[in-house]
Each structure stands twice: as structure tokens, then as C-alpha cells.
Amino acid sequence: MNSRDLSEISKPIKTELDKFNEIFKSSMKSKVGLVDLIARYIIRQKGKKIRPLLVLLSAKVTGEVNERTYRGAVLVELLHTATLVHDDVVDNADKRRGIWSVNKIFKNKAAVLMGDYLLSRGLMIAVEGKDYDFLGVITNTVKRMSEGELLQIQKTRKLDIDEETYFKIISDKTASLLETCCQIGALSSSDKPEYHNAMKQFGESIGIAFQIRDDILDYEGKTKLIGKPVGGDIKEKKITLPLIYSLNQVSNGEASKLRKMIKNGHSKESVNEIIDFVRRNKGIDYALDKAHSYSSKAIEALKIFPDSQGKLALEALVEFVIDRKN
Numbered sequence: 220m221n222s223r224d225l226s227e228i229s230k231p232i233k234t235e236l237d238k239f240n241e242i243f244k245s246s247m248k249s250k251v252g253l254v255d256l257i258a259r260y261i262i263r264q265k266g267k268k269i270r271p272l273l274v275l276l277s278a279k280v281t282g283e284v285n286e287r288t289y290r291g292a293v294l295v296e297l298l299h300t301a302t303l304v305h306d307d308v309v310d311n312a313d314k315r316r317g318i319w320s321v322n323k324i325f326k327n328k329a330a331v332l333m334g335d336y337l338l339s340r341g342l343m344i345a346v347e348g349k350d351y352d353f354l355g356v357i358t359n360t361v362k363r364m365s366e367g368e369l370l371q372i373q374k375t376r377k378l379d380i381d382e383e384t385y386f387k388i389i390s391d392k393t394a395s396l397l398e399t400c401c402q403i404g405a406l407s408s409s410d411k412p413e414y415h416n417a418m419k420q421f422g423e424s425i426g427i428a429f430q431i432r433d434d435i436l437d438y439e440g441k442t443k444l445i446g447k448p449v450g451g452d453i454k455e456k457k458i459t460l461p462l463i464y465s466l467n468q469v470s471n472g473e474a475s476k477l478r479k480m481i482k483n484g485h486s487k488e489s490v491n492e493i494i495d496f497v498r499r500n501k502g503i504d505y506a507l508d509k510a511h512s513y514s515s516k517a518i519e520a521l522k523i524f525p526d527s528q529g530k531l532a533l534e535a536l537v538e539f540v541i542d543r544k545n
Contacts, residue, residue: 225267228535231528232275235284239271239292246293246340257325257333261300264318270295270400273422276536277404279529280521281414284407290348291403294357297341299396302364304334309368352406360399367391371457378478380458386427394426417523421533424517429540431510434459438494438503450490456481460509461502462493468500514541 229236247258271292278288306312307320308330314320322330338361345353371388374380380388401422405415437452438461452459458466458481466474477496480489497503517537524530 224535224539225269225272228532228539229272231532232272232279232284235275235279235288236268236272239275239289240268242289243271243293243296246297246344247337249336253325253329254333254336257321257329260324261304261321261333264316268296270299270396272536273397273400274404274407276529276533277401277418277422278408279404280524280527280533281405281411281418282408287348287350288404288407290344290350291353291407292400294341294345294350294353295396295400295403297337297344298357298361301334301337301341302396304330304337308334353403356399356402356406360395363391363395367393367395375456375458378456378458378481380463382460382463385458385460385463389427389430390423393430394423397426397429398422413523417520421517421520424513424520425537425540428510428513428517428537431460431506431513432540432543435461435503435506435510437461438497450494453481453490453493454485460506461497463502464505465497465500465502510541514538 244262247262249255249258274292274295275284275288278284278291303315304321307315308322308327311322312320313323320330321333325333341357342354345351345357367388367390370384371380371392374384374388398419399422401418402415405418409415434452437450437459453462466477469477477493480493483489514537518534521530521533
């Protein structure tokens with residue numbers, strides 16, 4: 220994602236984002252030296268803060284940003300950071316976005332425990348603020364994210380992901396957290412259930428569009444948004460929408476030949492052959508159509524809200540997710 224575009228989108232809540240960053244930093248503080256050291260290392264890796272951005276904009280569109288909104292934004296960012304730290308341990312990753320991962324520097328044991336610490340800090344902040352509605356939403360999200368990851372592992376072993384399973388995985392694994400951000404933002408600033416539902420719908424739709432777009436980038440010869448190299452999914456035997464569609468366009472014999480190649484092939488030649496296969500069979504076009512259809516659903520969900528700078532920013536964010544090239 221182009222950060223220049225992102226800073227443009229976040230203009231309506233620039234002051235609020237600055238305040239969030241301060242609260243987020245202090246929320247990670249600990250009297251234990253090692254925890255503090257790792258926390259400072261994590262804070263230095265400036266992410267794009269898409270999730271707090273969504274919480275704050277959702278609150279702005281449905282009402283006013285308030286103290287509860289900040290607690291909600293800190294809660295989701297702590298949860299997100301915890302899952303990234305744990306993911307790097309699970310994937311045995313040395314780097315994240317070109318910077319050494321927590322597990323590479325502080326080793327796996329400290330990284331897993333730090334992830335646990337961040338998650339529990341987030342939950343404690345919600346308990347201290349008596350934000351029990353946030354807790355109900357977020358605990359369900361953690362459950363869905365874990366199930367989505369485990370379903371993907373199960374299906375990757377057998378290489379038998381169909382379209383329905385793919386959507387279930389990305390809905391649980393990726394979209395659930397963005398859905399939660401929008402829902403928590405709305406809960407913090409409005410008591411209208413129809414606003415809560417519309418924001419939840421917006422978050423889910425933009426989350427699914429976001430993940431499909433990310434999966435397409437794996438086949439487009441660009442480094443992906445999440446900082447993985449091209450063909451990374453193929454090497455990890457992850458079967459995503461462009462490939463699922465393409466495999467359905469050919470005979471069983473050809474499809475099983477391709478699956479065998481995915482199972483055994485880590486060479487550059489195999490990866491390129493699989494990318495060519497997907498291009499030939501219009502897998503990228505099909506996935507792009509699906510991403511556009513979810514981005515339209517996201518825009519549709521916003522129609523219930525009065526026009527405002529915040530609403531324009533959310534609409535711009537949808538375009539941005541679909542049009543991005545990296």
C-alpha cells in the first residue's frame with residue numbers, strides 16, 4: 220500500500236491517530252525489562268495502522284470518537300500485533316517487512332510469551348474500561364482467526380481447497396479482524412443496532428476484498444502487501460482463489476498434474492509454470508471480479524450513514540484496497 224495515499228485517507232482523524240499512538244505506546248509498558256525491551260522493538264516497526272484507522276473512522280462516521288473508541292483501537296492493535304508475533308514463530312520467519320522478526324532477535328520462547336502478553340494486555344484494558352461488549356466481539360474474533368488458520372493448514376496438507384472453503388478461511392482469518400474494528404468503532408460511538416450491523420458488513424466486505432487482492436498479487440509479479448515475495452503462497456502450498464478457479468477450468472488429469480507440481484515444486488521454474496497456468500486460465504481476472512464485487516458490497520453498506528469526511532475516507536479506503544499494486 221502506498222503510504223502517501225494512506226496519509227491522505229487518514230486526514231479526517233489525524234489528531235485522533237496521534238493520540239492513539241501515544242496511548243498504544245503506553246499500553247505496552249511493563250515493569251519487566253525484557254517485556255519493555257521487546258515492546259520498544261515492536262513499536263519501532265511502524266506498521267500502517269490500518270486497524271486503528273478503521274476503528275477511529277467507524278466511530279467518526281457513526282458518532283464521535285471518545286475514550287471508549289481509543290480503548291477499542293488499542294485492543295484491536297494489541298491483538299493484531301500479538302497474532303503477527305505468533306505468526307512469525309509459526310512460519311519460522313526471519314524478517315517481517317524487511318526488519319528482523321521478534322523471534323529472530325529474542326528467540327521463539329520469548330516471542331510466544333510476548334504474543335500472549337500483548338493479547339492479555341488488550342483484554343485487560345477492555346475489562347478495566349468495563350467494555351464488555353468489546354470483549355464479546357473480540358474473543359469470538361480470536362476463535363475465528365485461529366480456526367481459519369487451522370482449517371488452512373488442514374486443507375494445505377491435502378491440497379483440496381474449493382471456493383467455498385477458501386471464502387470460509389479468508390473470512391475467518393483476515394476479514395474477521397477488520398469486521399471487528401468497524402464493529403467496535405460503531406459500538407463505541409453509537410447505540411443504533413442498524414449502524415453496528417452496517418459497519419460490521421462494511422468491515423467484512425473490505426476484509427475479503429483486501430485478502431483476495433493480496434492473493435492476486437502473488438501471481439502478478441509484485442512483492443505483496445504483507446511483505447512476502449512473489450510466488451510465496453505457491454511455495455507454501457497455499458491454494459488461493461486464482462488457482463482454485465484455474466484448476467476448475469481444466470480436466471481432472473491436468474489438475475492433478477498441477478497439484479503434484481505444487482506438492483513437490485519449490486524451484487523457480489515450477490513456480491513460474493504455475494503462475495503461467497493461472498494466467499492462461501483467467502484465474503486472475505476471475506479473482507479480480509470477485510474482489511470488485513466485495514468492494515461494491517462495502518460501499519453499499521455505507522449508504523445508511525450521512526455524508527461526512529469520515530465516510531468519504533472509508534470509501535477512499537475501499538478503492539485503495541482494490542487498486543493497490545503492492
